[in-house]
Amino acid sequence: xxxxxxxxxxxxAAFLGSGRAAWAQxxxxxxxxxxxxxxWKTCPRCENEAHVAEDRKKANVDTHAFDPHDIxxxxxxxxxxxxxxxxxxxxxxGQTLYNAxxxxxxxxxxxxxxxxxxxxGYPRAFAxxxxxxxxxxxDRVLQFFELSHTWRTIWTDGRKLPPHPPILRYMGYSVGxxxxxxxxxxxxxxxxxxxxxxxxxxxxxxxxHTSEMRVVETxxxxxxxxxxxxxxxxxxxxxxxxxxxxxxxxxxxxAEIGEYxxxxxxxxxxxxxxxxxxxxxxxx
Amino acid sequence: MLRRSxxxxxxFAILVFPVANWPVLAHHGTALWQAGEVAQKGTVVDYVxxxxxxxxxxxxxxxxxxxxxxxxxxxxxESLMADGGMTRDTLKPGDAVIMYVRxxxxxxxNSVIDQIKRxxxxxxxxxxxxxxxxxxxxxxxxxxxxxxxxxxxxN
Numbered sequence: 001x002x003x004x005x006x007x008x009x010x011x012x013a014a015f016l017g018s019g020r021a022a023w024a025q026x027x028x029x030x031x032x033x034x035x036x037x038x039x040w041k042t043c044p045r046c047e048n049e050a051h052v053a054e055d056r057k058k059a060n061v062d063t064h065a066f067d068p069h070d071i072x073x074x075x076x077x078x079x080x081x082x083x084x085x086x087x088x089x090x091x092x093x094g095q096t097l098y099n100a101x102x103x104x105x106x107x108x109x110x111x112x113x114x115x116x117x118x119x120x121g122y123p124r125a126f127a128x129x130x131x132x133x134x135x136x137x138x139d140r141v142l143q144f145f146e147l148s149h150t151w152r153t154i155w156t157d158g159r160k161l162p163p164h165p166p167i168l169r170y171m172g173y174s175v176g177x178x179x180x181x182x183x184x185x186x187x188x189x190x191x192x193x194x195x196x197x198x199x200x201x202x203x204x205x206x207x208x209h210t211s212e213m214r215v216v217e218t219x220x221x222x223x224x225x226x227x228x229x230x231x232x233x234x235x236x237x238x239x240x241x242x243x244x245x246x247x248x249x250x251x252x253x254x255a256e257i258g259e260y261x262x263x264x265x266x267x268x269x270x271x272x273x274x275x276x277x278x279x280x281x282x283x284x
Numbered sequence: 285m286l287r288r289s290x291x292x293x294x295x296f297a298i299l300v301f302p303v304a305n306w307p308v309l310a311h312h313g314t315a316l317w318q319a320g321e322v323a324q325k326g327t328v329v330d331y332v333x334x335x336x337x338x339x340x341x342x343x344x345x346x347x348x349x350x351x352x353x354x355x356x357x358x359x360x361x362e363s364l365m366a367d368g369g370m371t372r373d374t375l376k377p378g379d380a381v382i383m384y385v386r387x388x389x390x391x392x393x394n395s396v397i398d399q400i401k402r403x404x405x406x407x408x409x410x411x412x413x414x415x416x417x418x419x420x421x422x423x424x425x426x427x428x429x430x431x432x433x434x435x436x437x438x439n
Contacts, residue, residue, distance in 0.1 A: 024419055024420075024422040024423030024424075024425075024426050024427075025419065026411065026419065027366065027367045027368065027410075027411050031366070031367065031368060031369045032369040033369075034365040034369055034370075034371060042365070043362055043365075045360070045362035045363060045366060046362045046365040046366050047365075047366050048366040048367060106315070107315040107316045107389070108315065108316060130362065146362075203315075258362065260335055260360070260362060261335070262335070262336070263334070263335065266334050266335060266336070267335075267336055269332075270332075270334075270336055270337055270339065270357070273339060273355055273394075274337075274339060274355050274356070274357045274394050274395075275316070277355075277388065277390065277392040277394045278316040278317070278388035278389070278390055278392060278394040278395075279316060279388075279390060280388075280389050280390040280391075
């Protein structure tokens with residue numbers, strides 16, 4: 001019996017310590033890089049970590065010369081998730097809005113606007129985007145997001161934010177300016193139907209905002225291949241303090257934005273074919 | 285004795301890696317799926333290479349000989365290119381496959397796909413981020429599966 005127990009413990013330890021097993025390891029360079037063809041690049045999400053590391057090494061991203069006032073390029077993989085450690089308490093009204101986002105099902109977030117391809121809006125597109133690209137023009141910076149295949153315009157021609165815009169926008173109205181080597185973006189005029197972000201703690205809620213939310217971002221190119229970003233959500237009706245997230249995005253030298261459109265008919269078809277039948281709460 | 289230990293250990297491995305502890309990937313959670321994984325030999329009926337998630341439909345004969353059509357989800361096409369080099373041509377109707385899936389808690393023939401092999405044993409997709417799990421948990425699942433298959437082959 002003692003030997004039997006020892007054998008079991010040894011085998012269990014082998015199970016627990018087998019993270020190096022080939023089948024369990026994350027995909028690497030053995031996976032062929034998929035591109036549309038010669039001269040075309042892959043999309044930011046279409047290459048695994050090993051290929052990304054190899055591309056960045058080939059591009060000498062750590063030592064490559066760079067202009068600190070040029071943030072153009074394809075950045076990141078999936079966005080910078082909002083920092084839950086700095087999430088401030090809700091106001092009573094904010095708590096009410098948060099409660100209203102609660103899923104009808106304990107098993108998936110049935111109220112996520114993304115399920116039916118409603119726009120992610122901003123700053124959710126900052127937190128979840130499959131990669132993004134900055135393009136700098138003389139009077140504006142364009143930011144393209146892979147997820148939802150959408151963009152926003154950050155005006156740098158000196159205009160001010162509209163105090164009372166005639167129509168509210170999912171991505172808001174954005175203006176930008178340089179302060180030293182830091183690019184500062186201010187955004188307001190948000191449509192309040194989007195979420196700031198989904199709440200990944202259990203996936204049953206979203207973080208709400210009002211149309212009075214303001215978002216302030218900073219971007220600083222630390223070197224050729226690294227972009228430091230901060231994002232602050234200011235919405236006193238919902239959050240008792242400003243909510244700041246800090247993170248970095250990495251340059252993806254061998255990637256170009258693809259076409260991840262959120263197609264309503266495809267999303268509805270997907271949910272009808274697999275999510276809803278699998279949900280015990282709705283399948284009955 | 286060793287085989288007995290293996291069985292006990294495999295069972296224990298299943299018990300100590302409940303789905304509740306698997307981190308959630310992508311924007312969908314993994315709470316819809318059972319903890320246990322099953323392997324199904326089947327024939328591809330449909331391969332839907334689209335966002336938000338790729339779907340595979342395959343037919344399986346159950347123990348009574350009745351043909352049941354199963355549906356399973358994978359990650360996005362973009363993620364599958366990264367994780368397995370898959371493309372829109374990787375699977376086609378009529379392909380003989382072995383699907384490793386976690387079935388739906390609801391009991392419906394729906395699932396999340398963990399791995400795909402062809403009937404000859406070659407691997408189509410060994411890593412499915414949609415099925416969740418840390419590297420260590422994936423290692424345990426893989427080892428558990430291989431042990432069960434080896435045990436079955438011996439018997």
